[in-house]
Amino acid sequence: MSADTELGAPARLPLFKALARLIPYAQKDFPRILLGALSALGASIVALLIPTALEWIVDGPIASGATRAVVWGALAVLGLGLLEAGLVWLRRWLILAPATAIEYNLRQKFYNRLQKLPIEFHDRWQGGQLLSRMMQDLNVIRRWLAFGLIMLVVNLLTVVIGSVMLFQWHWALGTIFVVSGIPLWISALRFERTYGRLARMSQDQQGDLATSVEQSVHGIRVLKAFGRGGHALKNFREQAETLRGTEMRKAGAIARVDFILVLMPELAFAASLATGIWLAAQGELDIAQLLAFFAMATILRWPIESIGFLFSFLLDARTATDRVWEVFDSVDTITDPEQPVSIPEPRGALAFEGAHFRYQDARDHEPDLLDGIDLALEPGETMALVGLTGSGKTTLTTLPTRLYDVTAGRVTLDGVDVRQLRLVELRTHIATAFEDATLFSASVRENVLLGRDDLDIASDEAERVMNEALAVAQASFVYELPDGVDTMIGEEGMSLSGGQRQRLALARAVAARPKVIVMDDPLSALDVNTEERVQAELKRVLAGTTALVVAHRPSTVALADRVALLQNGRIVEVGTHSELMARSADYRSVLSSFEDEEREESAQRTDPTSAIDIIQEADR
Numbered sequence: 001m002s003a004d005t006e007l008g009a010p011a012r013l014p015l016f017k018a019l020a021r022l023i024p025y026a027q028k029d030f031p032r033i034l035l036g037a038l039s040a041l042g043a044s045i046v047a048l049l050i051p052t053a054l055e056w057i058v059d060g061p062i063a064s065g066a067t068r069a070v071v072w073g074a075l076a077v078l079g080l081g082l083l084e085a086g087l088v089w090l091r092r093w094l095i096l097a098p099a100t101a102i103e104y105n106l107r108q109k110f111y112n113r114l115q116k117l118p119i120e121f122h123d124r125w126q127g128g129q130l131l132s133r134m135m136q137d138l139n140v141i142r143r144w145l146a147f148g149l150i151m152l153v154v155n156l157l158t159v160v161i162g163s164v165m166l167f168q169w170h171w172a173l174g175t176i177f178v179v180s181g182i183p184l185w186i187s188a189l190r191f192e193r194t195y196g197r198l199a200r201m202s203q204d205q206q207g208d209l210a211t212s213v214e215q216s217v218h219g220i221r222v223l224k225a226f227g228r229g230g231h232a233l234k235n236f237r238e239q240a241e242t243l244r245g246t247e248m249r250k251a252g253a254i255a256r257v258d259f260i261l262v263l264m265p266e267l268a269f270a271a272s273l274a275t276g277i278w279l280a281a282q283g284e285l286d287i288a289q290l291l292a293f294f295a296m297a298t299i300l301r302w303p304i305e306s307i308g309f310l311f312s313f314l315l316d317a318r319t320a321t322d323r324v325w326e327v328f329d330s331v332d333t334i335t336d337p338e339q340p341v342s343i344p345e346p347r348g349a350l351a352f353e354g355a356h357f358r359y360q361d362a363r364d365h366e367p368d369l370l371d372g373i374d375l376a377l378e379p380g381e382t383m384a385l386v387g388l389t390g391s392g393k394t395t396l397t398t399l400p401t402r403l404y405d406v407t408a409g410r411v412t413l414d415g416v417d418v419r420q421l422r423l424v425e426l427r428t429h430i431a432t433a434f435e436d437a438t439l440f441s442a443s444v445r446e447n448v449l450l451g452r453d454d455l456d457i458a459s460d461e462a463e464r465v466m467n468e469a470l471a472v473a474q475a476s477f478v479y480e481l482p483d484g485v486d487t488m489i490g491e492e493g494m495s496l497s498g499g500q501r502q503r504l505a506l507a508r509a510v511a512a513r514p515k516v517i518v519m520d521d522p523l524s525a526l527d528v529n530t531e532e533r534v535q536a537e538l539k540r541v542l543a544g545t546t547a548l549v550v551a552h553r554p555s556t557v558a559l560a561d562r563v564a565l566l567q568n569g570r571i572v573e574v575g576t577h578s579e580l581m582a583r584s585a586d587y588r589s590v591l592s593s594f595e596d597e598e599r600e601e602s603a604q605r606t607d608p609t610s611a612i613d614i615i616q617e618a619d620r
């Protein structure tokens with residue numbers, strides 16, 4: 001999902017309701033936050049007392065020439081200053097822990113949510129958008145809770161209390177100060193509308209930018225190989241320019257409101273000065289009161305000026321909360337059933353019964369990609385699934401483990417609808433090995449034993465399971481790596497070849513010891529001989545395991561017990577390879593397309609040899 005396509009963005013909540021969603025996360029630390037707020041308020045009140053102390057010093061000891069009392073007065077002002085600093089420190093100390101705890105809890109929940117949300121959600125959302133929400137937006141929320149929220153409340157209160165105190169010296173001076181505040185409120189309301197929109201735009205564009213960085217780092221090899229670095233940079237620059245434009249507009253909006261926030265107190269100051277001097281000349285105000293008034297007006301300047309910044313911070317936090325909650329509120333369609341059924345000892349009978357599936361972005365007039373699949377695998381049987389490119393084979397392999405749910409019909413394991421099993425149990429019984437072998441930046445051992453959290457990774461049993469799985473997957477190359485099975489493999493296994501990655505992914509599926517294994521062409525990057533060895537080992541080790549294997553090679557098909565042909569969203573033929581060869585023209589045509597592909601591949605492989613032949617021929 002990008003900034004331009006806010007699919008399913010929920011209706012915008014009012015400001016306070018939007019931020020109130022943070023309350024449950026702050027509840028535990030509420031006493032500490034309250035104490036922090038009280039410290040901040042205490043610091044402001046102490047600051048507001050200083051003008052009154054000054055008035056007392058000027059009016060009393062200075063007027064009467066009592067030097068000792070002046071010193072005591074100065075010490076009292078110093079004491080108030082120190083107390084204010086102490087309370088500010090206390091506020092920071094009290095708030096830091098709850099704010100970081102709230103950020104930590106939200107981040108945990110966010111990560112957990114990303115793990116739980118179905119693939120359908122991840123199809124729609126860009127990685128960078130999720131990353132920026134998880135890191136940047138949560139950071140904004142933490143900083144706002146730790147500083148912005150409290151300072152906004154405290155500074156507003158300070159302005160209100162300070163304005164009331166101004167009236168004690170003269171009503172006219174107080175009135176000038178309060179009336180000059182009216183344009184501030186009007187600008188703040190207008191600011192909310194413009195800035196709120198810009199803040200959302202900017203945060204979304206930052207997410208888009210993060211996506212671009214992520215994609216170009218991810219695809220750096222392709223970009224380099226095709227010399228498209230310049231093109232990627234141009235796209236990136238355009239996006240960065242757009243973001244810069246939005247940031248400039250944001251800064252412009254802040255500058256406009258700041259202009260009023262700085263100008264109005266200045267004007268109020270000038271008007272108060274003129275009025276104060278006139279009132280003093282009239283004898284309605286003495287010099288001590290005038291001094292105290294201006295001291296108070298000076299103290300109130302920062303709280304007034306800061307309101308623009310704090311208000312924009314409030315709107316940033318609101319946008320960040322909206323963006324985080326868009327992920328929290330995303331509907332998780334693939335969940336555990338309310339009344340789960342368990343299959344303690346599964347036999348491994350996997351069946352598709354009238355299974356339909358269509359992707360969420362399929363157009364209305366398109367038929368379902370899987371349009372009524374009926375296929376039953378006997379326990380322990382190996383079934384190859386063949387079909388033309390794009391016929392939906394990969395999609396079909398995602399249904400048994402509920403990476404996607406069928407849109408109609410059902411998939412069953414031992415006659416139980418897979419939606420009736422708890423996801424953890426389902427995914428223990430059925431394992432998947434994908435063609436696109438994703439590995440994690442962890443050791444070989446951790447990658448292979450990923451599906452075995454029942455085993456202590458340091459135990460002998462874990463070692464045995466891992467070695468057996470590596471042997472089945474013909475992955476003995478790992479023992480030659482610098483630290484053997486403890487070698488860290490780079491991000492997504494980038495330091496390994498495609499075939500090596502596939503073998504490790506297969507070893508991972510084997511180590512999980514499932515009752516059913518679904519393999520989406522997991523051996524495509526292996527040469528035919530290695531593939532045959534892997535197949536033979538698989539048959540031996542997973543003797544009682546049911547296997548559904550998407551196949552692109554005649555050799556893989558020939559090793560299967562039976563073959564199913566997927567065409568136009570349905571299984572149109574099921575039988576042994578030789579039966580289908582004999583009776584199905586469609587099957588023969590698909591197989592001959594595989595053979596063509598294989599010939600092309602082997603022609604590419606033999607090209608260098610032919611080149612040598614030609615050179616040798618020329619030398620003769």
Ligand SMILES: Nc1ncnc2c1ncn2[C@@H]1O[C@H](COP(=O)(O)OP(=O)(O)OP(=O)(O)O)[C@@H](O)[C@H]1O
Nearest residue numbers: 123359361369387388389390391392393394395396
């Ligand atoms: N996440 C997705 N969202 C929308 N459409 C998708 C998605 N994944 C695949 N498709 C579409 O579904 C169709 C079937 O794709 P699928 O990968 O299942 O085919 P396949 O038979 O495995 O192909 P191949 O043999 O090339 O691997 C394709 O037209 C593809 O564009």
